[in-house]
Amino acid sequence: MASHHARTPLHNYHLYFLSFLALSRLVSAQTENYIIHMDLSTMPKAFANHHSWYSATLATLSKTVPKTISLDLSSKLIYSYTHVINGFSASLTPSELEAVKGSPGYISSMRDLPVKVDTTHSFKFLGLNSNSGAWRESNYGENVIIGLVDTGVWPESASFNDDGMSEIPSRWKGECETGTQFNSSLCNKKLIGARIFNKGLLAKYPNTTIAMNSTRDTSGHGTHTSTTAAGNFVDGASYFGYASGTARGVAPRAHVAMYKALWEEGGYTSDIIAAIDQAINDGVDVLSLSFGLDGVPLYKDPVAIATFSALEKGVFVSTSAGNEGPFYGSLHNGIPWVLTVAAGTLDRDFYGVLNLGNGVSISGASLYPGNFMKTRVPIVFMGSCKNPKKLKKIGRKIVVCQDKNVDTLSTQYGNLEDAKVFGGVFITNNTDLEEFVQSSYPAIFVSPEDGEALKNYIKADAQPKAMMSFRNTVLGTKPAPKATLYTSRGPSPSCPAILKPDIMAPGSLILAAWPANTSATEADGRPLYSQFNLLSGTSMACPHAAGVAALVLGARPEWGPAAIRSALMTSSDVYDNTLSPIKDIGFNNQPATPLAIGSGHINPNKALDPGLIYDVEIQDYVNVLCALNYTVEHIKVITKSSSLVDCSKPSLDLNYPSFIAFFNANDSKSDAKTVKDFQRTVTNVGEGKSTYIASVTSMEGLKVNVVPKKLVFKEKNEKKKFKLSIEGPRMMKQRVVFGYLTWVDNDNKHVVRSPIVATNLDSTAVS
Ligand SMILES: *[C@@H]1O[C@H](CO)[C@@H](O)[C@H](O)[C@H]1NC(C)=O
Ligand SMILES: *[C@@H]1O[C@H](CO)[C@@H](O)[C@H](O)[C@H]1NC(C)=O
Ligand SMILES: *[C@@H]1O[C@H](CO)[C@@H](O)[C@H](O)[C@H]1NC(C)=O
Ligand SMILES: *[C@@H]1O[C@H](CO)[C@@H](O)[C@H](O)[C@H]1NC(C)=O
Ligand SMILES: *[C@@H]1O[C@H](CO)[C@@H](O)[C@H](O)[C@H]1NC(C)=O
Ligand SMILES: *[C@@H]1O[C@H](CO)[C@@H](O)[C@H](O)[C@H]1NC(C)=O
Ligand SMILES: *[C@@H]1O[C@H](CO)[C@@H](O)[C@H](O)[C@H]1NC(C)=O
Numbered sequence: 227m228a229s230h231h232a233r234t235p236l237h238n239y240h241l242y243f244l245s246f247l248a249l250s251r252l253v254s255a256q257t258e259n260y261i262i263h264m265d266l267s268t269m270p271k272a273f274a275n276h277h278s279w280y281s282a283t284l285a286t287l288s289k290t291v292p293k294t295i296s297l298d299l300s301s302k303l304i305y306s307y308t309h310v311i312n313g314f315s316a317s318l319t320p321s322e323l324e325a326v327k328g329s330p331g332y333i334s335s336m337r338d339l340p341v342k343v344d345t346t347h348s349f350k351f352l353g354l355n356s357n358s359g360a361w362r363e364s365n366y367g368e369n370v371i372i373g374l375v376d377t378g379v380w381p382e383s384a385s386f387n388d389d390g391m392s393e394i395p396s397r398w399k400g401e402c403e404t405g406t407q408f409n410s411s412l413c414n415k416k417l418i419g420a421r422i423f424n425k426g427l428l429a430k431y432p433n434t435t436i437a438m439n440s441t442r443d444t445s446g447h448g449t450h451t452s453t454t455a456a457g458n459f460v461d462g463a464s465y466f467g468y469a470s471g472t473a474r475g476v477a478p479r480a481h482v483a484m485y486k487a488l489w490e491e492g493g494y495t496s497d498i499i500a501a502i503d504q505a506i507n508d509g510v511d512v513l514s515l516s517f518g519l520d521g522v523p524l525y526k527d528p529v530a531i532a533t534f535s536a537l538e539k540g541v542f543v544s545t546s547a548g549n550e551g552p553f554y555g556s557l558h559n560g561i562p563w564v565l566t567v568a569a570g571t572l573d574r575d576f577y578g579v580l581n582l583g584n585g586v587s588i589s590g591a592s593l594y595p596g597n598f599m600k601t602r603v604p605i606v607f608m609g610s611c612k613n614p615k616k617l618k619k620i621g622r623k624i625v626v627c628q629d630k631n632v633d634t635l636s637t638q639y640g641n642l643e644d645a646k647v648f649g650g651v652f653i654t655n656n657t658d659l660e661e662f663v664q665s666s667y668p669a670i671f672v673s674p675e676d677g678e679a680l681k682n683y684i685k686a687d688a689q690p691k692a693m694m695s696f697r698n699t700v701l702g703t704k705p706a707p708k709a710t711l712y713t714s715r716g717p718s719p720s721c722p723a724i725l726k727p728d729i730m731a732p733g734s735l736i737l738a739a740w741p742a743n744t745s746a747t748e749a750d751g752r753p754l755y756s757q758f759n760l761l762s763g764t765s766m767a768c769p770h771a772a773g774v775a776a777l778v779l780g781a782r783p784e785w786g787p788a789a790i791r792s793a794l795m796t797s798s799d800v801y802d803n804t805l806s807p808i809k810d811i812g813f814n815n816q817p818a819t820p821l822a823i824g825s826g827h828i829n830p831n832k833a834l835d836p837g838l839i840y841d842v843e844i845q846d847y848v849n850v851l852c853a854l855n856y857t858v859e860h861i862k863v864i865t866k867s868s869s870l871v872d873c874s875k876p877s878l879d880l881n882y883p884s885f886i887a888f889f890n891a892n893d894s895k896s897d898a899k900t901v902k903d904f905q906r907t908v909t910n911v912g913e914g915k916s917t918y919i920a921s922v923t924s925m926e927g928l929k930v931n932v933v934p935k936k937l938v939f940k941e942k943n944e945k946k947k948f949k950l951s952i953e954g955p956r957m958m959k960q961r962v963v964f965g966y967l968t969w970v971d972n973d974n975k976h977v978v979r980s981p982i983v984a985t986n987l988d989s990t991a992v993s
Contacts, residue, residue: 256319259304259338259429259496260326261528263313263863268331277306280314283329287322304425305500309507309539310532312866315496317429334859336526338426341493343377343447343517343765351572351706351732352476352774352830359831364780367477368392371418372456372776373510374769375501375517376448378441378486379420380741381412383449383757385457391415391479400483400508405440416458419483419508426496427489434491441486446744448484450761451516453739455769456480456776460739465746465760466595467697468576469737473758476773476830477780483510488517495519495528502532506539511779513543514772516765518558520548523993524720524851525860530561534864537563538844542779542787544772546764547727548714552812554821554961554987560718560726562880563847565775565791568823569713569733569767571811573706573803576663576735577698578670580624580651582683583691590651590672593663593735593760594696596749603648605692607684611638617645624668624692626684628653628677635662643667649694653677657811658711660734660762666749668694705802707827709810709818710734713764716821717886721854722989723878725886725981728791729798730808730823731774733767735760774830781834788842789911793833795883796840796978798826800966819962820981825884837976838908838918838969840883845872852876854991881907885950885967885982888989889958897955904950908969908978910939916971918978920948923965928984929953932967950982958986 264283266276273279284302302322304315315338318326326332354361364370369392379386393415400419402410413420420441428434443449457475464470485501487493498517505513513536515529524530533543545559547568559566578592583602604623611617611627612634625647627638635656642650649668656662659671672680684690710733718726737758740746745753771794778790785793802808808827810818851861852873861871887902910916916939920932930952937946950967962985969978 257317259315259317259426259494260323260335261311261313261315261338261496261499262326262335263311263333265331265333265862266312276312280306283326284316286329287325304429304496307499307503310499310503310535311863315426333862338430338494338496339519341488341495341498341517341519343488352828354476354830360774360777360781360834363834364477364777366479367456367773367776367780368479369395370477370480370512370776370780371395371398371483371510372477372480372512372514372772373419373483373485373505373508374448374452374455374514375485375487375498375505376451377445377488378443378448379417379452379484380443380449380739381408381417382742383453383739384460385453385473385475385739386414386417386482387458388415389458391458391481394418394481397509403441406438406442408440408442416482417484418481421485421501421504423485423487423497423501424489426494426500427492430494431492436489436491441484443741444744445490446740446759447488447516447765448486449741450738450759451514451765451769452482452484454736454766455514455773456482457739463737463758465737465756465758466754468593468699469574469760470699473737473739476770477776480773480776483508493517499528499532502536506536506541510541512772512776513541514769515543515545516768518546518548520550520558521719521992523991524561525856525863527561527720529559529564530720531864533561533564535866537787540786542775542790544768544775546768549712549763550714551710551712551822552715552810554715555717555719557714557716557718557726560716560720560724562721562724562850563787565729565771565794566727566824567764567767567771568727568730569710569762569764570707570730570823570827571710571734572732573701573703574735575700575703577700578694578696579698580670580680581693581695582680583687584683586679586683588672588676588680589698590670590676591659591663592665592670592696594665594668594749595747595754596668598668598694598696600693600695602691602693605684605690607681610634611641614641614644617641617647620645620647622648624649624651624694626651626653626680639669651680653680657815664747664760668696670694705804705806705809707732707802707808708815709808709812709822711812713822717985717987717989719992721850722888722991723886724850724880724882725820725824725884725983727824728795729771729825729828731767731770731828733764734762736762736766771828774828774833777830778833786841789839792840792883793836794828795825796838796980797829797832797836799829800826800979819964820884820983821962825979825981835912835976836978837912837971838978839911840881840906841909842881846880848872849875849877850880853878879904883980885980887952887984888987889954889956889984890986890989891956893956895956899953900956901951901953905947906950907945907947908937910942910944912942912971912976914942915940918969918971921968921970925963925965925982925984926960927954927958928963930965930982937969952982952984954984958984961986
């Protein structure tokens with residue numbers, strides 16, 4: 227248990243110090259939350275368990291720190307952790323922290339850090355259908371439990387109905403905790419766990435009132451992510467008439483457990499670690515984590531630390547890459563033992579239509595949700611729309627604006643909002659309209675070509691008029707998917723040697739459930755409510771991948787986390803629905819590099835039968851930590867202290883289904899050649915005998931070689947080794963060059979693809 231407070235050793239101190247109550251308030255003002263890592267192997271035998279040892283460690287503070295009046299020692303301890311780290315979190319003054327550092331068994335400490343969170347159709351786009359493939363083979367993810375650490379759930383949402391759900395697996399140890407407007411009656415066979423974690427938040431801000439002190443979601447994020455992963459079937463879902471159809475998650479028969487550690491009042495790493503600790507103990511099979519910390523080394527990253535034990539327990543972890551793109555190195559959760567997911571677009575557009583007085587109709591992107599009088603009104607062209615005073619005099623007309631460059635769109639949009647015009651039409655080349663289309667007043671975004679026709683009409687007609695209409699959805703738009711502008715790019719700052727992100731999944735304008743009492747959007751100055759909402763971000767991509775992992779696990783229960791990740795990666799798609807390489811909105815629609823989309827767009831059906839697997843042992847990850855030159859203390863923080871740290875074979879060359887090589891030596895010999903070598907072992911998970919032949923796409927200025935080029939397997943689960951080497955200049959001129967290694971078997975049944983990146987970007991890890 228992560229959060230139990232055994233009272234015994236603390237109780238007496240509690241009474242003893244009671245008279246110092248007044249002083250303690252002064253003291254508590256200077257306290258900070260810390261997460262303390264302890265070496266469990268040094269715990270004296272006298273202690274019954276780690277919890278009483280941690281409590282006693284805190285209890286001794288009152289003796290070693292005479293000036294500090296630690297009155298309520300039990301309140302100093304926030305959590306004692308069980309699975310994910312050996313240690314505890316506590317609220318300590320600077321001198322108390324110094325005293326803890328002197329305690330027997332102390333390894334290291336870190337400050338508790340704040341954390342922020344970064345469909346009807348997406349399943350079809352992923353190729354899921356009921357007759358064959360991943361849905362059929364896994365029976366929609368039946369018996370798999372997906373845990374999420376997020377903002378909670380709205381349990382009354384139709385997506386949490388448990389029609390058709392199988393019984394709760396008997397191995398499940400979770401609970402539905404009672405709290406504000408929440409009790410266990412709200413759980414069912416779909417929502418099987420609901421717990422809260424806010425002791426760290428309250429220790430940091432003791433005076434905070436938690437408005438919704440239960441798993442009930444008031445923000446909406448957790449309701450959306452959990453139903454994206456595993457929402458049940460709901461007919462007639464839509465967002466104000468857009469994207470209408472039957473909503474369902476990727477794994478509609480999987481069970482959901484929510485661990486609420488992200489609050490409207492804030493979110494802290496101590497709570498997140500406690501939530502992951504509890505989820506592992508409860509027995510989740512897949513964890514979906516749509517948040518992350520930027521700029522921290524692995525040994526300070528709560529996600530990296532806590533998920534290492536998930537790995538040891540065989541729990542698959544999906545995480546979001548972050549929304550800081552398109553800049554290189556902006557990614558978080560670039561952790562070697564989790565799946566890091568980038569966000570792509572769907573093949574779906576939402577649009578509004580402008581009917582002109584001459585009978586011509588022009589359509590453009592729009593998701594205006596409001597109620598709206600369909601009527602013909604005067605329309606005027608106001609050029610760059612940069613003069614607010616002029617715009618305010620226009621009144622109830624449709625105003626047409628055109629931007630000189632895409633950066634002025636946001637100013638124009640705001641100017642029309644302030645001017646309270648009837649509606650706006652924006653002529654723009656901007657391909658990243660997501661932040662504008664859910665507009666708060668009637669607005670349509672049209673292309674420069676359509677804009678010409680519109681401007682010509684306005685010029686030609688003495689009394690130009692137009693009528694706007696909304697709520698149109700079109701499917702099958704091309705090209706799709708594309709890498710989004712916002713999705714964070716690799717290399718991973720915390721571990722550049724492992725290519726990240728791993729994969730791309732749908733993230734833009736995803737429809738999923740929403741709390742009934744939280745406004746979904748706002749229009750015409752009023753909040754609007756909806757059972758479903760359209761959200762964008764890697765937060766939405768992450769639960770898609772978690773849902774797919776649940777399907778794969780449902781169909782292949784014997785596969786461990788690294789095998790599932792390998793299957794997802796090597797079977798993903800690098801071509802869009804026009805059969806061209808997937809493009810990147812953030813780089814002018816150029817072909818997306820693996821630093822944006824990883825190995826490609828996730829493909830659930832193909833992931834069930836990958837042919838070959840790149841598997842990873844736990845010691846292999848430790849070898850990476852050793853090669854990052856971490857101290858033994860730092861490695862122990864991640865691997866936990868009781869296990870020995872074996873750094874006899876440090877290596878950054880993890881048996882990963884992707885390759886990244888840095889050609890960035892800034893020295894006098896920068897024209898000389900250099901060779902980067904990679905060793906890999908693949909396991910045959912196809913049926914019996916097979917022969918695989920390697921092929922490598924050409925990469926400008928580089929020579930890529932694979933030895934051997936042919937792998938002959940005699941039986942299932944047989945392993946074979948190969949070596950890949952990349953020869954290039956010590957310093958590459960191009961920023962990023964990429965290609966693919968593909969192993970194809972004799973009857974072309976399995977295509978096992980790995981991305982290869984060569985770059986001159988920085989290769990030093992954050993420390
Ligand atoms: C929140 O609820 C928990 C029980 O679920 C309770 O222990 C705690 O005191 C409550 N906290 C606040 C701030 O109300
Ligand atoms: C949960 O709350 C509802 C409404 O207050 C009540 O009817 C129900 O009995 C409660 N269930 C449990 C298990 O306490
Ligand atoms: C908490 O509230 C108490 C009483 O209102 C006040 O004295 C104290 O300064 C507050 N503490 C913080 C950290 O704001
Ligand atoms: C929009 O793009 C087209 C084609 O790329 C270009 O010719 C035109 O100048 C651009 N217009 C604006 C307003 O940026
Ligand atoms: C949601 O809002 C309705 C209407 O205001 C209210 O009756 C209901 O109690 C609210 N539900 C919750 C769980 O807050
Ligand atoms: C680790 O230290 C060795 C020896 O100083 C050095 O060669 C290597 O580049 C370092 N590795 C990293 C990842 O910094
Ligand atoms: C190479 O290093 C020199 C000196 O440290 C520096 O001035 C220069 O900008 C570097 N060049 C590149 C391409 O990084």
